Amino acid sequence: MNIAVCVKPVPDPGHYNRITINPQTKLLDRKGIPVIINPVDKNAIEAALQLKEQFGGRVVLVSMAPPDVGETLKEALAMGVDEAYLLSDRAFAGSDTLATAGILAAGLKKIGEFDLILTGSESADSGTNHVPSQLGELLGYPHLNYLIELNLEAPLLKMKAKIENGYIEYEGFPPLVLGVAREINTPRYITLMGVVMARNKPFTIWGLKDLGLDPASAGLAGSPTRPGELHLPRHGRKAELLEGEYEIVAGKIIAVLRGAGILA
Amino acid sequence: MLQKPGAVWVIGEINGEKLVEVTLELLGKARELAARGGGSFTSAVLLGNETGPLAEELIEHGADQVILVEDPRLGLYQNDTFARVLERLVKKHGPEIVLFGATHCGSELSATLAARLKTGLSAHCIDLKINDRKEFVQVVPAFGGKVYSDILCPEARPQMAGVKPGIFPKTERDAARTGAVLKENAAVLDSYQSPLRALRVVQKQPRELPLEKAETIVAGGWGAGPDAWPILDQIAVELGGAVGCTRPALDEGWTKGEHTMIGTSGKTVRPRVYMGFGVSGSAHHIVGMKDSGVIININNDPEAPVFEVSDYKVVADAKKFLPVLLDKIREHKGG
Numbered sequence: 001m002n003i004a005v006c007v008k009p010v011p012d013p014g015h016y017n018r019i020t021i022n023p024q025t026k027l028l029d030r031k032g033i034p035v036i037i038n039p040v041d042k043n044a045i046e047a048a049l050q051l052k053e054q055f056g057g058r059v060v061l062v063s064m065a066p067p068d069v070g071e072t073l074k075e076a077l078a079m080g081v082d083e084a085y086l087l088s089d090r091a092f093a094g095s096d097t098l099a100t101a102g103i104l105a106a107g108l109k110k111i112g113e114f115d116l117i118l119t120g121s122e123s124a125d126s127g128t129n130h131v132p133s134q135l136g137e138l139l140g141y142p143h144l145n146y147l148i149e150l151n152l153e154a155p156l157l158k159m160k161a162k163i164e165n166g167y168i169e170y171e172g173f174p175p176l177v178l179g180v181a182r183e184i185n186t187p188r189y190i191t192l193m194g195v196v197m198a199r200n201k202p203f204t205i206w207g208l209k210d211l212g213l214d215p216a217s218a219g220l221a222g223s224p225t226r227p228g229e230l231h232l233p234r235h236g237r238k239a240e241l242l243e244g245e246y247e248i249v250a251g252k253i254i255a256v257l258r259g260a261g262i263l264a
Numbered sequence: 265m266l267q268k269p270g271a272v273w274v275i276g277e278i279n280g281e282k283l284v285e286v287t288l289e290l291l292g293k294a295r296e297l298a299a300r301g302g303g304s305f306t307s308a309v310l311l312g313n314e315t316g317p318l319a320e321e322l323i324e325h326g327a328d329q330v331i332l333v334e335d336p337r338l339g340l341y342q343n344d345t346f347a348r349v350l351e352r353l354v355k356k357h358g359p360e361i362v363l364f365g366a367t368h369c370g371s372e373l374s375a376t377l378a379a380r381l382k383t384g385l386s387a388h389c390i391d392l393k394i395n396d397r398k399e400f401v402q403v404v405p406a407f408g409g410k411v412y413s414d415i416l417c418p419e420a421r422p423q424m425a426g427v428k429p430g431i432f433p434k435t436e437r438d439a440a441r442t443g444a445v446l447k448e449n450a451a452v453l454d455s456y457q458s459p460l461r462a463l464r465v466v467q468k469q470p471r472e473l474p475l476e477k478a479e480t481i482v483a484g485g486w487g488a489g490p491d492a493w494p495i496l497d498q499i500a501v502e503l504g505g506a507v508g509c510t511r512p513a514l515d516e517g518w519t520k521g522e523h524t525m526i527g528t529s530g531k532t533v534r535p536r537v538y539m540g541f542g543v544s545g546s547a548h549h550i551v552g553m554k555d556s557g558v559i560i561n562i563n564n565d566p567e568a569p570v571f572e573v574s575d576y577k578v579v580a581d582a583k584k585f586l587p588v589l590l591d592k593i594r595e596h597k598g599g
Contacts, residue, residue: 016407016547017569028411097387098379126406127528128387130375133343137379142344142459145372163368164279165523166467168341172460224384228401228414233547235554235573242578246585249578250592253539253560256576260537260558262480262503263596 001057001152003048004111006104006119006135007041007076009069013124021230028230035072040120042079042187044180047150048118049080049188055152058082060111064092064103067205077198078190085111089207094220094227101134103218106211108139115174121146121181132179142172145179266301266394270329271360273422275350276310276322277370280467283318285429285476286365291326292435293392293427294363300394301360307331309353311346313339316445323443326435330443331357335450340462341369345453347376352452354381359422361400363392366426374426384417385424388528390431390551400425409528409551430476430532470523473506480505481535483526483553484519486512487542487563488582493518495586496541502593508533510549526552542582545570
């Protein structure tokens with residue numbers, strides 16, 4: 001079974017409260033925030049590794065990101081992924097989901113044929129959840145997002161995709177592009193042995209030219225959407241302090257609840 | 265271009281035999297966008313099998329026209345079949361703006377359709393506007409809601425946007441409204457053999473009062489600890505409300521499940537009163553509750569970010585304060 005996993009390095013969601021907007025440049029200031037593999041993409045890696053353990057084959061990682069994410073991606077190699085491809089080029093900057101899916105599709109096609117292409121259902125930073133479906137469309141493969149169960153009864157795949165208060169059961173045949181949800185599994189921890197083995201695994205970097213892409217199809221030029229202004233939410237609430245012994249404060253809360261018509 | 269009749273579309277979604285709430289919420293917004301652009305006419309699109317009776321409901325909630333496709337092959341949602349039918353409808357009628365509810369299926373379908381049409385799509389919008397230059401501005405949360413970003417789609421058409429449930433208020437149903445039903449077909453599927461098969465939909469409606477219907481929400485965060493939840497339940501019962509939670513509390517396994525989680529990847533709520541216990545105020549959670557009527561928070565950290573979005577703040581250990589509050593509410597009701 002040949003499996004590709006697409007992952008995105010993102011600023012660590014545990015630090016998002018530190019993100020600000022630079023008042024001069026109007027750009028995001030995320031200095032000092034560590035970059036990690038998008039958390040649900042690790043569930044995709046885990047799903048791929050489990051399939052490989054059951055059925056054999058190879059797991060390849062593909063990521064579109066700036067060139068300095070090598071160490072972050074090595075974590076995936078340490079988990080057990082066999083080989084990594086980093087798609088990186090200045091021309092890719094500013095890509096929206098459709099342009100990103102196009103670049104990933106070009107990378108995947110150049111690497112070879114896959115039975116399954118797995119990825120996380122959405123990213124922690126922009127959180128669109130579009131890429132799994134758009135990657136499927138651009139590759140011409142059927143696709144599903146939000147998988148919470150994936151079982152191969154060769155050659156048939158049986159899947160459950162999450163919806164509100166439940167799921168939809170699907171059947172399909174490879175090749176497929178699948179976005180996985182966090183419920184699907186628990187990603188493994190890396191071991192020291194894994195880290196040592198990762199050092200010698202192939203790590204390839206490809207740019208725009210290597211992928212044979214037209215500059216007009218990548219980055220901002222290849223993106224139908226344009227980011228406009230950034231703003232910080234303003235709430236305008238006054239946070240009046242309710243003080244005193246707990247009994248007194250509870251009484252004050254009851255007065256607020258009565259004022260709002262919740263209590264008589 | 266929004267003056268053109270039917271320039272703004274809402275893609276309807278059906279769950280079981282009913283329209284989902286977000287479809288009805290979008291109809292009001294679609295009318296407003298059409299009006300801001302100088303138009304007056306909104307279309308709803310409904311795909312399914314024997315779903316004709318729902319067309320009337322769409323009209324009563326604000327659609328001027330319903331484009332209806334009824335076909336046995338559309339009985340169960342699949343992204344490939346639905347996107348192919350929608351693609352053909354969009355190419356035939358040429359809408360300027362297409363709105364989707366950002367449910368699981370709605371998000372997947374919108375992404376599929378946008379890729380087929382090679383057009384722009386924004387996700388999980390928390391506001392939609394027509395600006396002074398008559399551009400369609402889609403406001404999306406980034407970094408879990410820490411910042412909001414405007415998204416534009418200057419050239420490609422249609423401009424597509426997904427909106428989370430609970431963001432826009434639903435327009436009242438008006439039985440006197442009239443509108444046209446335009447029947448279209450799914451003939452585009454005649455030459456298509458789907459490689460996927462949806463077998464069945466399994467859903468379990470939670471027994472509790474859904475958060476989006478509760479007038480009072482009592483929310484617990486990580487700071488509430490593992491033992492507070494029965495007390496939160498009892499306070500919710502006394503107030504006729506519901507218990508919500510944050511992502512960390514959900515991850516700890518303290519709660520009734522994901523349907524009670526408030527935030528960008530959970531529910532968006534606007535109850536009359538929101539009371540948070542041990543909620544620190546991650547951007548993720550705040551996006552989901554900031555539009556509540558009155559917001560009260562109890563947290564032992566005086567600098568907790570949640571206080572920036574609170575009308576009333578109590579600096580106290582939520583675990584110790586909860587039983588006192590429960591007793592006091594019971595005493596008040598009893599007396």
